[in-house]
Amino acid sequence: MADPLRYPIGPFQWPEKPLTTEQREGLIAQLAELPVQVRQAVAQLTEEQLDRSYRPGGWTARQVVHHLADSHLNGYVRFRLALTEEAPLIKTYDQQRWAELPDARSAPVSASIALLEGLHARWVALLRSLKPEDFQRTFRHPEHGPLTLDQALALYAWHGRHHVAHLSLVRVQAESQPTGS
Helix, strand or coil, X not given: CCCCCCCCCCCCCCCCCCCCHHHHHHHHHHHXXXXXXHHHHHCCCCHHHHCCECCCCCCEHHXXXXXXXXXXXXXXXXXXXXXXXXXXXXCCCCHHHHHHCHHHHHCCHHHHHHHHHHHHHHHHHHHHHCCHHHHHCEEEECCCEEEEHHHXXXXXXXXXXXXXXXXXXXXXXXXXXXXXX
């Protein structure tokens, strides 16, 4: 069984076949809602609480918000590459090292939330303009191999829910442990 603090909504499950139009629309709606959910999840957190981790050894809430912006910016670029090139090989990045950079450890979360708002507005507009066959286009991930845009859509929608759940854990923990304890 997966660690509920690490995987509060469960681990990601790759779709085994192309998504239906209804499934796609639901996942796109989740991406559209993500910036609002992130903003709400951190709205009542103090600066000290933003610097708390949701689990031992895990990132702080601040790092999670900045990670979402970093990750989804990469995801958006990957979609655009897959739509304009034939099965491009994408570049990976060291998420842990990015989360340790000074801006991820200390910058205001408002900057990454604003980035998510603009980014997701563009990404959702792109996704809603695609034909069903466009979601079968692929990019090649150095570790996972070829991924369809259907698979990547499912992954990024899950990723957003996954980290909003982490931010919610920080909020619940903050409510039960007043600042300074």
